[in-house]
Amino acid sequence: MKKSLLLLVLAGGMYSAHAQDTLPDAGRIQQIVNYLASDKLKGRGTAEKGSITASNYVAKAFKKLGLKPANGSSYFQDFTFDRNAHKKIPSRNVLGFLDNGAARTIIIGAHYDHLGTAGLFDGKYPIGEIHNGADDNASGVAGLLELARYYVKNGRQEPFNFLFIAFGGEELGLQGSRYYTANPVMPLDKMHFMLNMDMIGRYNPERGVGIGGFGSAAEWPEVFREVQQPGIKYFTDAAGKGASDHHNFYVNGVPVMFFHTGGHDDYHKPTDDAPKLQAASEAGILQLGIQLINRAMQFPMLQYVQPSEK
Known part of the structure; x- marks a missing residue:
């Protein structure tokens, strides 16, 4: 009984001392963004050198954390796509797997590409x-x-596996997630849900962080019930479809959550720079995400809710 109670408390968002030490950290977040958004990587444009550098950076981070390659012996899933007059544009996803020996897997994703020097945008x-x-x-x-760091290092063997995916080609039409869902490395019907993070670094306390996909699983209202994170306000949106990588998972039968802090004046402009990041708030948003992931793991399976025909 005591063990069951402890597990319930942990899943509800309260952490052991060891898990507390592994929680998202504003300093690490800022350091990662400082590198990826530096002029050295020239905007991480698809088919540009900076994008390759960024994908290598993520693969090395996955390996250092102890995640396994998920595509055979490789962390990469290469693909090409066409866009308007541009043909056979190369890109790749980066996949890292945390194998907990479970029957089902949680996907956590974010796209690493950006506009680069804008040469592919006509x-x-x-x-x-x-x-x-x-x-x-x-x-x-x-x-x-x-x-990834939290779920590798929190000292628990979770009841689900985790597949961490950094998607390429998102800015050019959700290409990486489209390719992945057409060519998954493990069956999509064995996925518990997919959590997508796209633009979570400019928290506005008046707006709060938006969480999409609330209508994509019947259990989400119970998962979200009374979940709070100090200093972070959030609101939910039912839509599972949208203009980011979770869309391709939802239309292929996977429940989703989508975290975003909303638009701003620097959106898709050369002024979206690292010093403007709200790193402490992002750490809080990620702690909110951990609470929701842990509560979702209390359910052995989520009931997918199909898109409305309206």
């Missing part, structure tokens, strides 16, 4: 200028790595 953005994409989406990649 003049929509200023070509040749570096678009660093600190919020969009170096912030999400930092969140991905912090959650």
Whole structure:
């Protein structure tokens, strides 16, 4: 009885001293974003050198954390796609697997690409200028790595496996997640849910963090019930579809959550730079995410809710 009570308390969002030490940290978040959104990576544009550098950075971080390659012996899932007059554009996803010997798996994802120097966007953005994409989406990649770190190092063997995916080609039409859901490394019907983080670094306390996908699983209202995180306000949106990578999982039958802190004046501009990141607030958002993930793990399976026909 005592053991069951302890597990319930932990799942509800209260952490042991060991788990507390592994919680998301604002300093690490800022350091990750500082690198990914530096001029050195030139905006991580798909098919540009900076994007390859960013994907290598994520793969090395996965390996250092102890995550296993999920695509055979490789952390990478290479693919090409066409966009308008541009053909066979190369990109790749980065996959790291935490094997807990469970029957089902939780996917946590974020896209690592951004606009780069805008050469593939047909003049929509200023070509040749570096678009660093600190919020969009170096912030999400930092969140991905912090959650990976937490679930590797929290001292517990969770009842689900975790698949961490950094997607390529998102800015050019959700290409990485489209490719992955068409070519999954493990069956999609064995996925518990998918959590996507896209732009979680510019927290506005008046707005709060939006969490989409609330209508994608019948159990989400119970999972979210009375969940609170000090200093972080949130609101939910029922839609499972949307303009980020969770969309492709939802339309393929996987329940989703989508974390985002909303638009701002620097969106898709060269001014989306690392010093503007709200790293402490992002750490709080990730702690909120941990609470929700842990509560979702109390259910052996989530009941997927199909898109409305309206």
